[in-house]
Amino acid sequence: MDPWQRALEEVAAIRRQLAAARFRAVSPRLNLAFAAASLLLALWQVRHGVAEGRTFARQWGALMLAASTSVAALALGLASRLHGAVAGALLGRAARDLAPFAAAGTALSAALWRLPDPGPWLLPGLWLLLVGLFGFAVRDRVPPPAVAVAFWYLLWGVLLALAGSGGALSPWLVAMPLAIGQLATAAVFRQAQADG
Amino acid sequence: MAEAPFQYSGLDRLFHERARLGIATALAAHPEGLPFTALRDLVGLTDGNLNRHLKVLVDEGCAVVEKDRRQGRARTRVALTAAGRARFQAYLEALEAALREAVAAAAAADPSSAPA
Numbered sequence: 520m521d522p523w524q525r526a527l528e529e530v531a532a533i534r535r536q537l538a539a540a541r542f543r544a545v546s547p548r549l550n551l552a553f554a555a556a557s558l559l560l561a562l563w564q565v566r567h568g569v570a571e572g573r574t575f576a577r578q579w580g581a582l583m584l585a586a587s588t589s590v591a592a593l594a595l596g597l598a599s600r601l602h603g604a605v606a607g608a609l610l611g612r613a614a615r616d617l618a619p620f621a622a623a624g625t626a627l628s629a630a631l632w633r634l635p636d637p638g639p640w641l642l643p644g645l646w647l648l649l650v651g652l653f654g655f656a657v658r659d660r661v662p663p664p665a666v667a668v669a670f671w672y673l674l675w676g677v678l679l680a681l682a683g684s685g686g687a688l689s690p691w692l693v694a695m696p697l698a699i700g701q702l703a704t705a706a707v708f709r710q711a712q713a714d715g
Numbered sequence: 716m717a718e719a720p721f722q723y724s725g726l727d728r729l730f731h732e733r734a735r736l737g738i739a740t741a742l743a744a745h746p747e748g749l750p751f752t753a754l755r756d757l758v759g760l761t762d763g764n765l766n767r768h769l770k771v772l773v774d775e776g777c778a779v780v781e782k783d784r785r786q787g788r789a790r791t792r793v794a795l796t797a798a799g800r801a802r803f804q805a806y807l808e809a810l811e812a813a814l815r816e817a818v819a820a821a822a823a824a825d826p827s828s829a830p831a
Contacts, residue, residue: 523818530811537743537804612797 546593547712550705553586554698561694570687572639573632579643579693580628612660620653640683643693648676650700662711668703671696721816725809727802729775734760734768739795739803742778748794751780769793777802 560582569575598610627645631638654661654669675696682688730739737758742749749757755765772778777799782789795803 523814523821527811527814527818530807530814533740533743534804534807534811537800537807 545590545704545708546597547705547709549586549589549593550701550708553582553589554701554705556582556586557694557697557701561690564690569690572636572687575688575690576632576639576642580646583646613657616657616660617653620649620656624649637684637686640686640688641680642683643688644676644678644680644683646676647672647679647696647700651676662707664707664710665704668700668707671700671703675700723809723813725805726813727806727809729771729777730803730806732768734758734764735772738765738768738772738778738793739799742793742795743800743803746794748779748792751791751793754793772799775799775802 560578564575564578569578594613595610624646628642631641631645651669651671651673654665654672658666658669679688679692679696682692730736737760738754741754741757751765755762758765760768769778769780773780776796778793778795780791780793782791
């Protein structure tokens, strides 16, 4: 191989190594627990019959908030083990990436919460939509297959928002996309952590 | 004044130095960082020289040097920061562009040597 071409290939190889630094500090076990919790909440809601939009949204909101808080708390611990000295920088970047979506989610949720039905029924769709958009926003900094999960959440966010605009949602309509999305997330990050 | 075509201002002096290019390249392959001794062996520098070049990278915010207490005993660990990775990436892009221009110039001067 001519030396110019070899030099170019060596530069390209270093660039590929640089691009491989992706955030992996997500606990697959937590994703699995969240998937199970989603199914249990749907089961509970079906048995007890949740007919009021705010109650429905409050329960799903509490579950998603608990999951997000746990993911963030565990990421703090996992990041230093998986990313060593660059953990702080990666976590800081993740927090900066998340901030606009958290702010938009809070503001839009507050606005929809105040509306009469079907306003609150739109909330689960909005939250999934924001999770999907966040996934796309950080696609260069997470394992590549995560973009498929982002697309899944985005798609279901839109579908749920459309379904919610007509009033009451089936709990399974929220639980199934969430559970499948979490299972897929667990698989993606488990593989990324195994690949090192 | 417009930049001269062969000025290559994108070739960041921070990395355009043999030892620091070696350090950054070694660290690029290890996002989680490398122990100081492993890095020293990879780049073939003395402790003093490695420390001197690391100080330049740390002062520019491109690397971190910290005590890693995993596995029971403290070891010094070195890693590129996110800013360092981004800056090194930009340097590599500029280097790749310069190389491509050199390939094109060589091919223009001697068409028989052009890659197939």
